[in-house]
Amino acid sequence: MTAFNATGSESDVERDEYTPEIEPQATWCPGCGDFAVLKALKGALAELGKDPEEILLVSGIGCSSKINSYFDSYGFHSIHGRPLPIARSANLANPDLEVVAAGGDGDGYGIGGNHFTHSARENHDMTYIVFNNEVFGLTKGQSSPTSPKGHTSKTQKKGVAKDPVRPLSLGLSAGASYIARTAAVNPRQAQDILVEAIQHDGFSHVDFLTQCPTWNKDARQYVPYVDVQDSEDYDFDITDRGEAFEMMYETENALYEGTVLTGRYYRDEERRTYREEKQMRGEMPDDPLVERYFDEDYEWERSYDLLDRHA
Amino acid sequence: MTTDELIWRISGGSGDGVDSTSQNFTKALMRSGLHVFTHRHYPSRIRGGHTYVEVRASAEPVASRGDGFNVLLTLGDSFARNTDEDAVYGNEAIKPLSENLDELRDGGIIVFDSGQVDIEEVPNFEERAEEHDWQVFPVDLRGIAKEHGREIMRNTAGVGATAALIDMDLDPVEDLMAEAMSGDILEANLDVLEDAHDHVTEEFDTDTGLSVPQGEHDEEQVLLSGSHGISYGAIDEGCRFISGYPMTPWTDVFTIMSQELEEMGGIAEQVEDEIAAAAAAIGASHAGAKAMSGSSGGGFALMSEPLGLAEMTETPLVLVESMRAGPSTGMPTKTEQADLEHVLYTSQGDHSRLAFAPGDPVEAYEQTRKAFELAWKYQMPAIVIYDSKLAGEYRSVPKSAFDQEPNPDLGSTLTEDELADAPHDDTGRFQRFQHDVEDDVSPRSLPGQENGRFLATGNEHWPNGQIAEDTTNRVNQVDRRLGKLSSVRDDLNAMEESFQSHWGTEDAEIGVLTWGSTQDSVEEAVENLAATGRPVAGLGVSEIAPFPEAEIVEFVESVDEVMIVEMNASAQFRGLLQKELGAYGQKISSLLKYNGEPFRAGEIEEAIEIELNGGGEPTAQVTLRPATGD
Ligand SMILES: Cc1ncc(C[n+]2csc(CCOP(=O)(O)OP(=O)(O)O)c2C)c(N)n1
Numbered sequence A: 001m002t003a004f005n006a007t008g009s010e011s012d013v014e015r016d017e018y019t020p021e022i023e024p025q026a027t028w029c030p031g032c033g034d035f036a037v038l039k040a041l042k043g044a045l046a047e048l049g050k051d052p053e054e055i056l057l058v059s060g061i062g063c064s065s066k067i068n069s070y071f072d073s074y075g076f077h078s079i080h081g082r083p084l085p086i087a088r089s090a091n092l093a094n095p096d097l098e099v100v101a102a103g104g105d106g107d108g109y110g111i112g113g114n115h116f117t118h119s120a121r122e123n124h125d126m127t128y129i130v131f132n133n134e135v136f137g138l139t140k141g142q143s144s145p146t147s148p149k150g151h152t153s154k155t156q157k158k159g160v161a162k163d164p165v166r167p168l169s170l171g172l173s174a175g176a177s178y179i180a181r182t183a184a185v186n187p188r189q190a191q192d193i194l195v196e197a198i199q200h201d202g203f204s205h206v207d208f209l210t211q212c213p214t215w216n217k218d219a220r221q222y223v224p225y226v227d228v229q230d231s232e233d234y235d236f237d238i239t240d241r242g243e244a245f246e247m248m249y250e251t252e253n254a255l256y257e258g259t260v261l262t263g264r265y266y267r268d269e270e271r272r273t274y275r276e277e278k279q280m281r282g283e284m285p286d287d288p289l290v291e292r293y294f295d296e297d298y299e300w301e302r303s304y305d306l307l308d309r310h311a
Numbered sequence B: 001m002t003t004d005e006l007i008w009r010i011s012g013g014s015g016d017g018v019d020s021t022s023q024n025f026t027k028a029l030m031r032s033g034l035h036v037f038t039h040r041h042y043p044s045r046i047r048g049g050h051t052y053v054e055v056r057a058s059a060e061p062v063a064s065r066g067d068g069f070n071v072l073l074t075l076g077d078s079f080a081r082n083t084d085e086d087a088v089y090g091n092e093a094i095k096p097l098s099e100n101l102d103e104l105r106d107g108g109i110i111v112f113d114s115g116q117v118d119i120e121e122v123p124n125f126e127e128r129a130e131e132h133d134w135q136v137f138p139v140d141l142r143g144i145a146k147e148h149g150r151e152i153m154r155n156t157a158g159v160g161a162t163a164a165l166i167d168m169d170l171d172p173v174e175d176l177m178a179e180a181m182s183g184d185i186l187e188a189n190l191d192v193l194e195d196a197h198d199h200v201t202e203e204f205d206t207d208t209g210l211s212v213p214q215g216e217h218d219e220e221q222v223l224l225s226g227s228h229g230i231s232y233g234a235i236d237e238g239c240r241f242i243s244g245y246p247m248t249p250w251t252d253v254f255t256i257m258s259q260e261l262e263e264m265g266g267i268a269e270q271v272e273d274e275i276a277a278a279a280a281a282i283g284a285s286h287a288g289a290k291a292m293s294g295s296s297g298g299g300f301a302l303m304s305e306p307l308g309l310a311e312m313t314e315t316p317l318v319l320v321e322s323m324r325a326g327p328s329t330g331m332p333t334k335t336e337q338a339d340l341e342h343v344l345y346t347s348q349g350d351h352s353r354l355a356f357a358p359g360d361p362v363e364a365y366e367q368t369r370k371a372f373e374l375a376w377k378y379q380m381p382a383i384v385i386y387d388s389k390l391a392g393e394y395r396s397v398p399k400s401a402f403d404q405e406p407n408p409d410l411g412s413t414l415t416e417d418e419l420a421d422a423p424h425d426d427t428g429r430f431q432r433f434q435h436d437v438e439d440d441v442s443p444r445s446l447p448g449q450e451n452g453r454f455l456a457t458g459n460e461h462w463p464n465g466q467i468a469e470d471t472t473n474r475v476n477q478v479d480r481r482l483g484k485l486s487s488v489r490d491d492l493n494a495m496e497e498s499f500q501s502h503w504g505t506e507d508a509e510i511g512v513l514t515w516g517s518t519q520d521s522v523e524e525a526v527e528n529l530a531a532t533g534r535p536v537a538g539l540g541v542s543e544i545a546p547f548p549e550a551e552i553v554e555f556v557e558s559v560d561e562v563m564i565v566e567m568n569a570s571a572q573f574r575g576l577l578q579k580e581l582g583a584y585g586q587k588i589s590s591l592l593k594y595n596g597e598p599f600r601a602g603e604i605e606e607a608i609e610i611e612l613n614g615g616g617e618p619t620a621q622v623t624l625r626p627a628t629g630d
């Protein structure tokens, strides 16, 4: 196994802008794959030159959702499975914010599965990063929706009887307009993908394979991995839904057979974001709603005018 | 009951147009100078089933449905429409005519559609009519409607027919029709209306002894429901984001708000479930919009965890809880006040939340405004709790009661300039959740503002927002969050106008205490008895949390005995009162009703009479006797 230091050793000044000056409580175990997401996210935002003050990072509950403690921006560490409805409505109320939602595979594909499906379907302009470690980390190693069939833990002594969910296919059928998978072992690709995901106008779903050395010791550490865009073996059009779907299907099967495929899987640049759809129908203001509250000249509509209908 | 009033009931099957017809009829009466009040009864189904609307009209202000009714218009039998026998609507045993006879007053009028209802099918009809002096008018409403237009217009024929029997001027009805329709449809409806009117005048002796009262308004009136009150209060208070999932009767507010906000450039979101609805409102509020969400009992149950999140993160928010008879799906279209404990105690941990329980559309308006103002000032969720009854009742209220200036103020939210001078720690982090602040309120920043970065988290946190399990900090944060409640109480106490209502005589022996939508029936009962010299006083509570202790203690101490009237079986308000006061147990009894129907004033009067003069058990309710000790 390749030695891998997820916390990273190279110094990067811009990245540090997103590092809180106060020492956060250490909550991640040494070697946890979550460090790689943190690093890639900082790198991507630094590359995009985003001001920490315009970023809203919304997370759920779980080890991975504690990313907020290590990341200095406006943050909302919410409740288990619910970051998406919080994130997307914050974005509707103030589209000037750069909204990123983050959480574990249990958070996003289990308890929050309904929100994942509907947020993707609506194609909100935001990025959703799922830290997929195939296990419930924070509650000590129970199987998660992505655990392989047969995965054992204290609450699954005889091995999970369920097939794992297929996150990429799920995101695609739900309607996400950008879908990629990357892995903690591939920092450069991870950062590039996050840059693309954040830049993309629409719902970007990034399934981020992370390792949990504490509870998932037998988990493949996602090495060696294959970048489907770099490999000669794979050739598909990421703008074609059908081809993307086939490739995702293969990728999802391969993972449980020991082959880690990563890369970009789907991108739809044509599809309007939810905000644009609603705007077209005259159901969404053009200006950020929040600005009105600070605009002394704004003319507020009053119910008094509505009352005439009732006279 | 005042003699100068008329109570008109229109009955039929769901889908017969009972609702729209009664709305027009009510508005016409209001426009002719009367005060009006409507009570809606409908089953949980889209077609068929038995539904009615009762309209009370008087020259004096009316705030409840009253007792009984004196004009019945029966549109027909809900199965009549099932001519092709390809679907079964309704239940054979339930007939719009026979279902509606029980509360018809002596001497009352019955107009029924002889084209659809066979009087022979109504058990003992002749005898009952004779016994109660009912005046019966069979009119072929369906036939008249068909002749000029379509069968569905038989409700218009019904209005024309009853109008002839109660001396009602058709002009306002015709005006309203002209406002709502045009062309051939309007012409046909006007023909049906007049033809039915003329037919009755020619065929029958129209001297029924009953007539529409004469009245004149001092000021312009509007016909509104409690749901309108809540919605318009939210709009005037600058609410421009709503998220929800349909559930009766919350759907009323959700629909009104969605339609209006879209017009106003606000945002209305129908989301995937109620957890998402509450979470979405939190997200929008966190980002800086004045936001609301809500549901009925079952959906509110799903909001339990986001509600706690709003409290912990001190995110301002207004939630509406629109009660219906529970638990679980219960009786979806029937009323009850049994979610009080649900609203006050749901979600884990110690709570910092506000709760208001308006009693009528004007209170609903005022208190929703208060709920927003206080939620944003004190950074906590405020819940407006009301029920099917108040949601579905329409009544005339003076338009001037709503003439309010918009208040888009975001409360204790800082501007960027203010943020620059606000407290930051050594590392430059904004102290979002400081301890030593006035009113226990620590001003907040909004994402995107400079110098305001912080972490909102449902975990316990340091003043800068970072997660903390430090014991001293925990105590400080809990004390501050809960401390805000006493500041709110001081604010409410200092207000010139109290939201609580007092009725009845000065030195009363019996005090009747109630809350929320039951206030109007209690008010009417207490005022009626007080007018005949009975020593009775009433207090209607509309502020539930923080608990209005001083006012309630004063009231309880001023009387010998207290009767608490509420629409639930477990005496939830009484439980709250005894939890808060921990005394007066012997003094308190309960009058409860939980069959899905609201109290009538007469039922409450009867119970008070029994308390004063002795007698048997009150008819329709269960009385809980005083506890044996405090
Ligand atoms: C409503 C609710 N149910 C359960 C929990 C307990 N809980 C906390 S984190 C977690 C699972 C975390 O797994 P995952 O989302 O995969 O994140 P990871 O810890 O692996 O990063 C659970 C079940 C909770 N906080 N809230």
Ligand code: SF4
Residues within 6 Å of the ligand: A027, A028, A029, A031, A032, A033, A034, A063, A064, A133, A137, A138, A211, A212, A213, A214, A215
């Ligand atoms: S338990 Fe696993 S997921 Fe959680 S911090 Fe440790 S290594 Fe990471």
